[in-house]
Amino acid sequence: QVQLVESGGGVVQPGRSLRLSCAASGFTFSSYGIHWVRQAPGKGLEWVALISDDGSDEYYAESLRGRFTISRDSSKNTVFLQMHSLTVEDTAVYYCARVLYGGNSGSLPYWGQGTLVTVSS
Amino acid sequence: DIQMTQSPSSVSASVGDRVTITCRASQGISSWLAWYQQNPGKAPKLLIYAASSLHSGVPSRFSGTGSGTDFTLTITSLQPEDFATYYCQQAHRFPYTFGQGTKVEIK
Numbered sequence: 001q002v003q004l005v006e007s008g009g010g011v012v013q014p015g016r017s018l019r020l021s022c023a024a025s026g027f028t029f030s031s032y033g034i035h036w037v038r039q040a041p042g043k044g045l046e047w048v049a050l051i052s053d054d055g056s057d058e059y060y061a062e063s064l065r066g067r068f069t070i071s072r073d074s075s076k077n078t079v080f081l082q083m084h085s086l087t088v089e090d091t092a093v094y095y096c097a098r099v100l101y102g103g104n105s106g107s108l109p110y111w112g113q114g115t116l117v118t119v120s121s
Numbered sequence: 122d123i124q125m126t127q128s129p130s131s132v133s134a135s136v137g138d139r140v141t142i143t144c145r146a147s148q149g150i151s152s153w154l155a156w157y158q159q160n161p162g163k164a165p166k167l168l169i170y171a172a173s174s175l176h177s178g179v180p181s182r183f184s185g186t187g188s189g190t191d192f193t194l195t196i197t198s199l200q201p202e203d204f205a206t207y208y209c210q211q212a213h214r215f216p217y218t219f220g221q222g223t224k225v226e227i228k
Contacts, residue, residue, distance in 0.1 A: 035217070037165075044208065044219060044220075044221050044222045045157075045159075045165065045208055045210070045219040045222070046219065047210075047216055047217040047218060047219065050215065050217075059215040059216060060216065061216045062122060062216060095164055095165075100167075100170060100176075105212055106153075106155075106170065106212050107155035107167055107170035107171070107176075107210070107212055108155070108157075108165075108167060108210075109167040109170070109176055111164035111165060112164065113164060114164060
């Protein structure tokens with residue numbers, strides 16, 4: 001079955017960097033784009049980024065472009081989210097998610113359990 | 122970016138009630154709309170995709186309608202497990218965007 005497992009969250013000081021991982025299994029990794037979505041405490045869902053199935057295209061929320069970078073390693077079936085210059089506003093649970101059908105676009109039926117990033121001094 | 126506006130932000134209802142949540146897009150998104158249910162501390166669950174298609178395993182009391190800019194999620198005969206927060210999401214154009222959420226509370 002489709003499984004997505006996030007890791008790499010934790011407490012980090014403002015201005016520092018952090019890299020999150022999303023390990024995928026149960027499907028043909030190279031056939032699906034992977035999205036990141038975050039949720040600040042007590043707030044709604046915010047779409048963060050997408051890396052396409054073949055890794056050739058990346059899309060970002062405008063407010064995060066330039067600070068966040070998404071990448072994928074097909075040899076490890078893993079997607080990464082590199083986050084730089086973190087601020088307290090980046091404190092959130094970060095989820096990775098996969099689309100329903102092959103490709104990159106559409107609804108997101110498969111989600112990981114999330115990893116909590118806390119930016120605090 | 123395409124803005125998604127949900128209403129109401131919260132609704133109080135009783136078991137057995139019919140609940141309707143609306144979502145409006147700032148520009149036309151055809152039928153590229155999904156609805157999710159989220160319980161506290163849990164990842165969102167997909168309910169409806171392509172505006173009106175019921176995701177596998179989702180009870181038939183959930184239904185979605187609409188196209189273009191105006192969409193509706195309806196829950197007929199609300200069940201205890203339906204008290205949660207609901208989000209719409211457009212998948213028409215990147216960056217994807219979510220509505221601000223609608224909390225369905227027990228009256």
